[in-house]
Amino acid sequence: MRLIHAITAAAVVTAIATAPVHAQDANQTRSLAATCTACHGTDGISVGGVPPSLAGQNKDYLLQQLKDYKAGKRPATIMHQHAKGYSDEQLERIAAYFAAVKPGTATGAPRAGN
Ligand code: HEC
Numbered sequence: 110m111r112l113i114h115a116i117t118a119a120a121v122v123t124a125i126a127t128a129p130v131h132a133q134d135a136n137q138t139r140s141l142a143a144t145c146t147a148c149h150g151t152d153g154i155s156v157g158g159v160p161p162s163l164a165g166q167n168k169d170y171l172l173q174q175l176k177d178y179k180a181g182k183r184p185a186t187i188m189h190q191h192a193k194g195y196s197d198e199q200l201e202r203i204a205a206y207f208a209a210v211k212p213g214t215a216t217g218a219p220r221a222g223n
Contacts, residue, residue: 134202141199142206148187153207154215165212171204 142153145163149155153163163171177183178192179200192200 138202138206141195141203144191145203145207150215152210152213154210154213156215162212162215163207164210166208168204168208171207172201175200175204 146153148160149163155162174183175188175192175195176197178185178188179195179197181189183189195203
């Protein structure tokens, strides 16, 4: 009986100890992804599709584009510089983040006077 208590207690301690780490990872990924939204729109849904929306795109496709920009394989005006600022692991997390966002239509800011 004592052993079972000890195992249960160990499992609870492990669960408590690892939970905040996952939460921190999610926050870090959100912060990384936030650097993209200035240009690619809130949640990666761009206004009018320029630059392209990232939301809901295939993760492997996104990651490949980012790696190609980083390596200078895909020509770009901006993205080759931007992609160089991240490790491959960070790019993978960012790609997974945007792939998981539901695609939608951005309406943009309301126009004054209309
Ligand atoms: C300063 C504005 C800007 C920022 C910030 C920015 N992008 Fe871009 N992005 C662009 C532009 C412009 C293009 C079109 C290619 C080019 O000219 O660089 C593009 C293209 C892309 C593409 C290719 C899309 C496709 O459909 O092929 C991907 C993927 C991408 N960006 C991902 C990201 C990610 C991820 C981040 C954040 C880490 C990011 N971008 C941050 C401006 C930006």
